Amino acid sequence: MVKVQALRCAVAAAALLAAFAAGAATPAELAKTYEAEARVASPQFGGFSATRGKAFFEATHGGEWSCSSCHTRDPLAAGRHAKTSKPIRPLAPAADAERFTSLSQAEKWFKRNCNDVLNRACTAQEKGDVLAYLMELRR
Amino acid sequence: MKRRTVTLARAHGLGAAATLAAALLFGHAAIASGRGAPSASNPAWQSECGSCHLAYPPRLLPAASWRALMDDLGRHFGTDAGVDPATATAIRAFLEANAGRARGSGDETTLRITQTAWFVHEHRKVAARTWRSASVGSAANCAACHTGAEAGRFSEHDVRIPR
Numbered sequence A: 001m002v003k004v005q006a007l008r009c010a011v012a013a014a015a016l017l018a019a020f021a022a023g024a025a026t027p028a029e030l031a032k033t034y035e036a037e038a039r040v041a042s043p044q045f046g047g048f049s050a051t052r053g054k055a056f057f058e059a060t061h062g063g064e065w066s067c068s069s070c071h072t073r074d075p076l077a078a079g080r081h082a083k084t085s086k087p088i089r090p091l092a093p094a095a096d097a098e099r100f101t102s103l104s105q106a107e108k109w110f111k112r113n114c115n116d117v118l119n120r121a122c123t124a125q126e127k128g129d130v131l132a133y134l135m136e137l138r139r
Numbered sequence B: 001m002k003r004r005t006v007t008l009a010r011a012h013g014l015g016a017a018a019t020l021a022a023a024l025l026f027g028h029a030a031i032a033s034g035r036g037a038p039s040a041s042n043p044a045w046q047s048e049c050g051s052c053h054l055a056y057p058p059r060l061l062p063a064a065s066w067r068a069l070m071d072d073l074g075r076h077f078g079t080d081a082g083v084d085p086a087t088a089t090a091i092r093a094f095l096e097a098n099a100g101r102a103r104g105s106g107d108e109t110t111l112r113i114t115q116t117a118w119f120v121h122e123h124r125k126v127a128a129r130t131w132r133s134a135s136v137g138s139a140a141n142c143a144a145c146h147t148g149a150e151a152g153r154f155s156e157h158d159v160r161i162p163r
Helices: A002-022 A027-041 A050-058 A103-118 A124-136 B013-026 B043-049 B063-070 B085-098 B117-122 B128-132
Strands: none
Touching: A027 A103, A027 A124, A050 A124, A103 A124, B043 B085, B063 B085
16 A cells, blocks of 8 residues: 555656656646646545536635636636736636646646635645636637 | 847946846846836746736835845735745846835835835826726736836836826
């Protein structure tokens, strides 16, 4: 059991490293990275859910903001920073091909925004659910 | 990188040498003085500081303010604006090298550009309803009125107050 856990850890770490080293990635590759991480965190991992991701995206989590406070409830459209009013490019990959093509960028923003919205880091499950939701959106 | 030219308009002596060294070190696109002229620029500053708000030109706050601000990026005006250590070091050096001077009492320590004496003075004629209007939204939104703000130009000639 311990060996299996160690192996899972190694696989997840390797996937994370590979994605970082590669620089440019696809949203699907990022989803794979989060999946590997989620499997390590929970052996009962049952896949990502776009429905759960949408609910998570639109809900507040104890604070003032939700993801949609800035990104709106339509991630295919441009958002607007809730505090500074600066326009934000659409978050859905179908609307902006640059979105979720760099793990380091995705990680930087998940760290910042999860802190702002949830006052904690997001789990790989949560990130994967949100990504599944965003990847499902079509123009 | 738009432009590689370094304009040393009014700088001289040691200041010029320091500015030139800083420009070479931190990859400035252009350095000039005067409010109508383009500001100093740096790729890390532009992309990191410019993602949630306009990348505010370093000359708008004194070095002590930038230092305090860079020390607490994890709690940046109520949001997490943390960057990796290498990026933080590059941005900090750029801000310090191009910082403005304190121009009023309290300016040395304030972290808010909108609270500096010169900002308050320069904007004293802007009506309260203009600040509140939907297209402005926040005093952080320089570009709502300063049409050249993204290029670092804040001259009165470039101001268009939305009606």
